[in-house]
Amino acid sequence: MSTALRLALVLITLACIALFLLHPWWFPVPASAQAPALDHGLKTALWLLGGLFIAGQIVLALFLGLKRSNSSSRHWYGNWRLEIGWTAAIAAIFFWFNVSGGGLWSRMTSADVHSGALRVEVTGVQFQWYFRYPGPDGAFGRVDAPKFARPDEGNPLGLDPGDPAGKDDIVSSTLVLPVDHPVELDLRAQDVIHSVFIPAMRLKQDAVPGMDIRTRFTPTQIGNYELVCSQLCGLGHYRMKATVRVVSEEEFKYWLKSQTAGRENPGMK
Amino acid sequence: MQRSLISAHAATPSILRRYVFTTDHKVIGVQYFFLSLAAVLVGSFLSLLMRIQLVWPKVRIPFRGELKPEDYLALLTMHGTLMVFFVLSTVPQNGFGSYFLPLQLGASETSFPRLNMAGFWITLVSFFVLISAFFVPGGASLAGWTQYAPLSALAAAGPGQGMGTDLWLVSIGLFCLGSVMSAVNFIATTLRKRAPGMRLMRMPLTCWAWFVTAILILLAFSLLFVAAVMLLGDRHAGTSFFIPGGLIVSGRPVDHSGGSPLLWQHLFWFFGHPEVYIAVLPAMGVTSHLLSVFARKPVFGYRAMVGASIAIGALGFMVWGHHMFVSGMNPAAGFAFSTLTTAIAVPSAVKTFNWLGTIYGGRIRFATPMLFSAGFVSLFITGGLTGPLLAQPALDAYVHDTYFVVAHFHLIMAMAGLFAVFAATYFWFPKMFGRMMNERLGALHFWITLLGAYATFMPMHLLGLAGHPRRYSALTGVQYVAAMAPLQKFITVAAIITISGQIVFLVNLFWSLRKGPAADANPWHCTTLEWTLPSPTPAAGFGGREPVVTGSAYEYGDHGAVEDFVMQDAAPKTGASAL
Numbered sequence: 001m002s003t004a005l006r007l008a009l010v011l012i013t014l015a016c017i018a019l020f021l022l023h024p025w026w027f028p029v030p031a032s033a034q035a036p037a038l039d040h041g042l043k044t045a046l047w048l049l050g051g052l053f054i055a056g057q058i059v060l061a062l063f064l065g066l067k068r069s070n071s072s073s074r075h076w077y078g079n080w081r082l083e084i085g086w087t088a089a090i091a092a093i094f095f096w097f098n099v100s101g102g103g104l105w106s107r108m109t110s111a112d113v114h115s116g117a118l119r120v121e122v123t124g125v126q127f128q129w130y131f132r133y134p135g136p137d138g139a140f141g142r143v144d145a146p147k148f149a150r151p152d153e154g155n156p157l158g159l160d161p162g163d164p165a166g167k168d169d170i171v172s173s174t175l176v177l178p179v180d181h182p183v184e185l186d187l188r189a190q191d192v193i194h195s196v197f198i199p200a201m202r203l204k205q206d207a208v209p210g211m212d213i214r215t216r217f218t219p220t221q222i223g224n225y226e227l228v229c230s231q232l233c234g235l236g237h238y239r240m241k242a243t244v245r246v247v248s249e250e251e252f253k254y255w256l257k258s259q260t261a262g263r264e265n266p267g268m269k
Numbered sequence: 270m271q272r273s274l275i276s277a278h279a280a281t282p283s284i285l286r287r288y289v290f291t292t293d294h295k296v297i298g299v300q301y302f303f304l305s306l307a308a309v310l311v312g313s314f315l316s317l318l319m320r321i322q323l324v325w326p327k328v329r330i331p332f333r334g335e336l337k338p339e340d341y342l343a344l345l346t347m348h349g350t351l352m353v354f355f356v357l358s359t360v361p362q363n364g365f366g367s368y369f370l371p372l373q374l375g376a377s378e379t380s381f382p383r384l385n386m387a388g389f390w391i392t393l394v395s396f397f398v399l400i401s402a403f404f405v406p407g408g409a410s411l412a413g414w415t416q417y418a419p420l421s422a423l424a425a426a427g428p429g430q431g432m433g434t435d436l437w438l439v440s441i442g443l444f445c446l447g448s449v450m451s452a453v454n455f456i457a458t459t460l461r462k463r464a465p466g467m468r469l470m471r472m473p474l475t476c477w478a479w480f481v482t483a484i485l486i487l488l489a490f491s492l493l494f495v496a497a498v499m500l501l502g503d504r505h506a507g508t509s510f511f512i513p514g515g516l517i518v519s520g521r522p523v524d525h526s527g528g529s530p531l532l533w534q535h536l537f538w539f540f541g542h543p544e545v546y547i548a549v550l551p552a553m554g555v556t557s558h559l560l561s562v563f564a565r566k567p568v569f570g571y572r573a574m575v576g577a578s579i580a581i582g583a584l585g586f587m588v589w590g591h592h593m594f595v596s597g598m599n600p601a602a603g604f605a606f607s608t609l610t611t612a613i614a615v616p617s618a619v620k621t622f623n624w625l626g627t628i629y630g631g632r633i634r635f636a637t638p639m640l641f642s643a644g645f646v647s648l649f650i651t652g653g654l655t656g657p658l659l660a661q662p663a664l665d666a667y668v669h670d671t672y673f674v675v676a677h678f679h680l681i682m683a684m685a686g687l688f689a690v691f692a693a694t695y696f697w698f699p700k701m702f703g704r705m706m707n708e709r710l711g712a713l714h715f716w717i718t719l720l721g722a723y724a725t726f727m728p729m730h731l732l733g734l735a736g737h738p739r740r741y742s743a744l745t746g747v748q749y750v751a752a753m754a755p756l757q758k759f760i761t762v763a764a765i766i767t768i769s770g771q772i773v774f775l776v777n778l779f780w781s782l783r784k785g786p787a788a789d790a791n792p793w794h795c796t797t798l799e800w801t802l803p804s805p806t807p808a809a810g811f812g813g814r815e816p817v818v819t820g821s822a823y824e825y826g827d828h829g830a831v832e833d834f835v836m837q838d839a840a841p842k843t844g845a846s847a848l
Contacts, residue, residue, distance in 0.1 A: 005643060012647070020730075025734075026734060028736055042658075045657070045661070049657060053650060060643070063628045064643060078626070079626075094615060094657050101661035104663040126426070126519075190516065191419070193417055193420065195595065204670075210514065210528070226748060228738060230670040231417070232417070234411070234427040235338045235742070237740060238338065238742050238750075239745075241746060
């Protein structure tokens, strides 16, 4: 049984290594400025922890097979030197890893607002995403969802018709962004907690009702990407998604113009 | 002693008093064991339905037809709740603990036998209340075992968010009550009922684990009880603890204002993270104990092990925020929780080193309990090592709420936890039922479960790294998720095989109950006090005899005697003083 168990542990370890090296499914193509750094962090983690995993399983397999024929087990209660040694070693590895990752989090969440960042308000509603742009005046109009929200009349967010700042607001069901331009998302939710997850941008942030949460990123590649909900929000959770369309600066300006032109009422296009 | 003699004399109460409404901690332990067995069977069956619905949505379930998205979410909620509460928080602690904590301490009774009994009956009622949610209009809650508000606070937020969620909250409230009662009993018993000579530092590591876990339960479940009452208040009494203003649900304005959804998350995880250790500390205790028994060596670093258990218990209350890195909590708080979480990885690693130290150079007996204990160590290493990655806010943000996390907690809490439960079952079965379990079936069960656990949960890491969110009831909603269907199918097949393999365990269990070979008093040659009693344990426990403890719990190895172990109550050698 000893041999079988040790062999199984080795085979399991090899299978796990093969799974991760071949990785038939893996990170999506990185498409934001923060993605390469995050991928580097994740891969470093996987190498480091993967190494410890292999070491742990192999040592376990080895120790299960170290037999002392005819002599009885060693009457060994422990060894404080060893104890302190390996505690210090593993603490050093873990804390080094912890501290080395701190900078990345700091950069991802730092509060310094890019002066030129494009602001888009993202609202999660069971089971739909809405993206609101401030329009030419650069200001978002007032929203009072309980009072004005009429999804069937083209005003799902409840823009106040009496607020002039809201007249030119654009509400879209697609998140259109100019490439290489910093974006600041302003996350809200109308009913329950949702979470914006754009895997290609390596971006995830909850949208919590009653809160106004900001998050920033810069898309770096033109293309279409999927935005999904990653916080359980009800029975349509699995299909609560939107498309992120990253386009050139000119195309973005053209899109904005096409959305504003000839509009009288705020609301969905 | 006087009292136990009298009660033994006045014995032969009715069958009902002996086996049903009993204050005998041994029977209560067995009752908890079978309650958890029922819960784990239901919970596993629900996960099978989920896995099948996910990859073959067109399959018609007998009596139910095709499953809808809300069915999937109800299955998911009930699976998680049953497994976390009624299996992992019940059998390792209240099942084996109720039975063996007093016996290992040398006591025939717990400090509060009636509290012990009440704890079980409240837990049983709580179980039926939970299951009944399947049969009410709207079905069971679909908000997951974490019940995030305001999804859980508003009946209009989905089917199952009405009475199904009320029943969930009542069930969990009752469960908290029962657990706290039992925990108080465990703490008092450990502090007051130890036999002469059983100093704290002579206690088996199982007792240490049950003791520390009881303190965790007392603090954590009290808080969850309060949170559940608050949420019920929001639902029915017009309070707004968790519901902010300005909400519209299903097209209707919600008449609440001023609450905070994050408050629920703080309260829930302040319970929820210690809960992870409530599940795994007893499992660690069992593993430490069994590795020593089957390697025929003392536990390596007994004092370090006790220290690590206490450190894990204390730090367990300071890491809850790592569940909330992307919740909207201040990112600066993320740093603090990240560092504290890294800190808790250290005593966990110390335990792993000491387990390896314990088996090093041992004359290992590969009986079924040892196989499962070795499996525990392997799974603990595998599941544990993704912890430091998840403790980093930046990295966690990407894999948070994906299958990567599902893989992590299933390997370390669910699988490792269950391996310890299986090990404990094969190990203590002779003492509990007076018969041995079948070793061949035990080994077969082990192989299916070990390979199945890895085959099921390892590939989930890849799903998570590729961005597959958890709690999706169908793969068809999102393109890149749909592309991962082949791997999901592989996982489903692995899960079906693994769960079907548990039939081997059930057959072994029920066959051995009736037909297993009779066990002698100490079949594994252990040192601890429960093995000084005949098998099965007599109703009176130690009877009038009070054991006197003379040594540590782990005197294995060469002592120059015929046997390679020394019982804890062995007469001291000449010259050595007993106390």
